[in-house]
Amino acid sequence: MLNVLAADIIERFYAFMWPMLRISALMLTAPIFTQNAFNLRLRILMALVLTWLIYPLHRWPLIDPVSAQGLLQVFNQIAIGALMGLVLQIVVAAVVVAGQSISSAMGLSMANMIDPNLGNVPVVSQFLLLLASLVFVGFGGHAVLLGLVSESFYTLPMGTSVLNQAVFGRIVQWSAMMFLGALLMALPVMVFLLFINVGLGIVTRAAPSLNIFVVGFPAMILAGFLILILSMDVIGGRIDWLWTQGFGVLRDLTGVGHV
Structure with missing residues (x-):
């Protein structure tokens, strides 16, 4: 009786492991869930809860994970989950590059912060990342992402490779x-800022005695912040558009919404 019970537990554990691998890989790569505020314990707990909810909805094959076929399926499930998260990380990278470009144009290239998630990041990138996170959560991106990974088990069942x-x-x-x-x-x-640079160049040419470093840098920083404030509506709209495009690519790759 004990042997039968142990065998049944092992079989259920093997079946439970397949959705757990995909969801755990998503939690390690997706935006928001990779933030340090969303610590490892919360990720493990959420992965377990999602797996527990998804597990009864599908029939899972009984494959030994240490066999050749099992190792291939382990790799496939991790690849699918990681791919879903990395597609959205492109949006995060775009926000960081935009912040770096703005910081460089304003003369704030040296004003960097140590981000535990992304390393050495300019302060403008930090601000834009916070804005992107708020936009992501505001339109329910986290719920959409979890819904996509749930639907992906229908469109990308066991045995499907995305590589x-x-x-x-x-x-x-x-x-x-x-x-x-x-x-x-x-x-x-x-x-x-380019037009302001041209104007400062003309002023410096007209008055060579004027110290461009004393006048130019404060003017560029002040004008840069003013223009950044006035452009927040446009930047926020672009960030929202980028998240929408990212989810569109994710749907194309997983096949969700096309079946």
Whole structure:
């Protein structure tokens, strides 16, 4: 009787492990969930709860995870979960690049902060990351992401691999948004600062005795912050658009909404 019970527990553990792998990989790579405020215990607890909710909805194969086939499935499940999180991390990278561009144009390149998640990040990038996180949570991005991973078990069941040329090509194409999105966010500030730089150059040419370092740097920083405040509506709209595009790419890669 004990042997039968032990075998049944092992089988259920093997079946429970498959959704747990995909969800855990998502928790390690997705925005918001990778923040230090969302600590490891919360991630493990949320992964267990989500797995417990998803487990009864599907029939899971009984595969030995240490066999060749089992190791392949372990790798596939981790790859699917990590891919879903990394697609949205492109948006985070675009926000950081935009903040770095704005900081460089304003003359704040040296004013950096140590972000435990992203390393050495300019203060403007820190501010834009907070704004992006608020936008993400505001339109329910965390709930949409959890819904997508739940639906992905229907569109990408056990045995499905996402490591193919079409998926890699789509990810490379989407990764270009890291620079395009950053350009769209930083463009208003950088264009105005460019005109201010041209004006300062003309003033310096007309009055060579004027110290450009004394006048120029404070003027650039003050004007940069003023333009950044006036551009917040546009920047917020671009961030919202980037999150929407990211979820669209995620739906294309997982097949959710196309079945």
